Amino acid sequence: MPNNKIFIWGVNGHPVTNLDYVNTSLDQDLRILKEHQFDAYRFDIRTDLEGNVRLHPDRFLVLLQKAQKEGISINPVLLINEFLDDFKLNLDEAYNRGYRQMKGFARQYSEFIEYYTLGNEQELRFITSGSDGKYMHDYDIKKFKVVAAYLKGMHQGLKEVDPNAKAIINSAGWLHFGYYELLQKEEVPYDILGYHWYSKDYTFISDFGEGRIIDILYERFQKPIWLTEINAKRGSYDSEISQSELMQTYIKSLYQQEHVKAFFVYELYDQPYLIHQDWAGPEEANFGIVKWKNAPNQYEYKPISKVLRFGIEEANHGYEDYIYALFSDLKNELPSKENLAYWIQRLKDLKNSPQFVHEFYEKNEIKKIAHKTPEAMISQTYQDLLHRLPLKSEIKFWLKKLEKNPNLDIRKSIIVSQDYWDESIWVGYERRTGFDRP
Numbered sequence: 001m002p003n004n005k006i007f008i009w010g011v012n013g014h015p016v017t018n019l020d021y022v023n024t025s026l027d028q029d030l031r032i033l034k035e036h037q038f039d040a041y042r043f044d045i046r047t048d049l050e051g052n053v054r055l056h057p058d059r060f061l062v063l064l065q066k067a068q069k070e071g072i073s074i075n076p077v078l079l080i081n082e083f084l085d086d087f088k089l090n091l092d093e094a095y096n097r098g099y100r101q102m103k104g105f106a107r108q109y110s111e112f113i114e115y116y117t118l119g120n121e122q123e124l125r126f127i128t129s130g131s132d133g134k135y136m137h138d139y140d141i142k143k144f145k146v147v148a149a150y151l152k153g154m155h156q157g158l159k160e161v162d163p164n165a166k167a168i169i170n171s172a173g174w175l176h177f178g179y180y181e182l183l184q185k186e187e188v189p190y191d192i193l194g195y196h197w198y199s200k201d202y203t204f205i206s207d208f209g210e211g212r213i214i215d216i217l218y219e220r221f222q223k224p225i226w227l228t229e230i231n232a233k234r235g236s237y238d239s240e241i242s243q244s245e246l247m248q249t250y251i252k253s254l255y256q257q258e259h260v261k262a263f264f265v266y267e268l269y270d271q272p273y274l275i276h277q278d279w280a281g282p283e284e285a286n287f288g289i290v291k292w293k294n295a296p297n298q299y300e301y302k303p304i305s306k307v308l309r310f311g312i313e314e315a316n317h318g319y320e321d322y323i324y325a326l327f328s329d330l331k332n333e334l335p336s337k338e339n340l341a342y343w344i345q346r347l348k349d350l351k352n353s354p355q356f357v358h359e360f361y362e363k364n365e366i367k368k369i370a371h372k373t374p375e376a377m378i379s380q381t382y383q384d385l386l387h388r389l390p391l392k393s394e395i396k397f398w399l400k401k402l403e404k405n406p407n408l409d410i411r412k413s414i415i416v417s418q419d420y421w422d423e424s425i426w427v428g429y430e431r432r433t434g435f436d437r438p
Helices: 026-036 057-070 091-109 141-161 177-185 213-221 240-254 272-276 303-331 337-350 354-364 374-385 392-404 410-414 418-433
Strands: 008-013 040-045 073-078 115-118 166-171 192-199 225-232 260-265 290-292 299-301
Touching: 008 026, 008 073, 008 225, 008 303, 026 040, 026 057, 026 303, 040 260, 057 073, 073 091, 091 115, 091 141, 115 141, 141 166, 141 177, 166 177, 166 225, 177 213, 192 213, 213 225, 225 240, 240 260, 240 303, 299 303, 303 337, 303 354, 303 418, 337 354, 354 410, 374 392, 374 410, 392 410
Parallel strands: 008 040, 008 260, 040 073, 073 115, 115 166, 166 192, 192 225, 225 260
Antiparallel strands: 290 299
16 A cells, blocks of 8 residues: 655644533644644634634644644634625625635744635535535525635735645535536635545445546646545444444545545544534534543544554555564564665565565575474464464464475565564554554
8 A cells, every 4th residue: 555655644623612622631632643643633713804713822822833843734724604794795895804814814823834724615505405516506606706705815815924825625525526616617716625525335436427536526626635524424423343444445545546645534532512412413423533431531542543543654654664574573683774775666566475575585695494393483483573472273274384395484474464564564653653553
């Protein structure tokens, strides 16, 4: 899976707007982000029309400062619905409001922020009832024009403060191509196309016969694509295991697509507060990678956490981790920069195949290790390579192999196995992050 492309891994949250977040420690939030190697934290912000943060402004500023020190990007989502006056604004006023809100916000915080999201899932406010959002005629055009004017104002206000800042416009996802076509027709400027993706099964790759959704989006709109929210539909409400399995599929499938440049999991914490809200309910409360225990501020990770930690480490550093493991386990040394670069390229060319292993053995003069008994050799090999003792069934398996071929070097078989690859990723994760594997 690794291909070493430039990619942003992020997570969503609500650290200044939601009761299940504002009572947590910001240091805890950032530590969990570091533990998963998330590069960015995306969350909603409520401001007034002059761009002043209305909810927990002091906490927001502290978060910006702490995140900057930790090398974590903050991606604010500026909410705008309350300023649209139920679409009764004229277009000039909509533009001016968007301009004032964004310019005022950017003036205060541009030293901390590079990426800004203009509104959130705005098309849901004017999609025609019963429509699937594929086409421009699926939307109320009069209401859209108000939103378009507001977004144009936001973009102008942002770029006047920071011409290098990046503006993101997102949709609720799933086939809402018509919204982006309307934005294009109305010449609403933005830099990055945000897309939200919630699936209940494994059909997310295809668009009901139209092909791969990501390809369609890029071909039509020619912008970098960020998956700004992604999770299983209803999160872990149905099953924590199925949520984690679907996330694993997401990572392996979507990271490989060249036009996807960022992947933001929704979300950091479960939100029990939503269970008793009429507009939400329990189905909206279980998207977190972290769930709460009974005691306040005591939490535990769901299975999705392990999937994300492994998947991000593998995507970012998989080849390097594997080469480090070979040098450490077979030679008891660390690779030089030159050796690391050379063997990573050979690994990319040959994969972790028998041919690659043969070449690694030959060039590094790896010798077979003698043991008094086959059982001792099997046990030592497992401890050296997989850092555990073999199961009885594994000992039995290899004894049969050795009966047929007494000269077999079982290390060569193990180091091309999925078990060894996985172990190398976890060892690399621990070395790189300083955190223990789950």
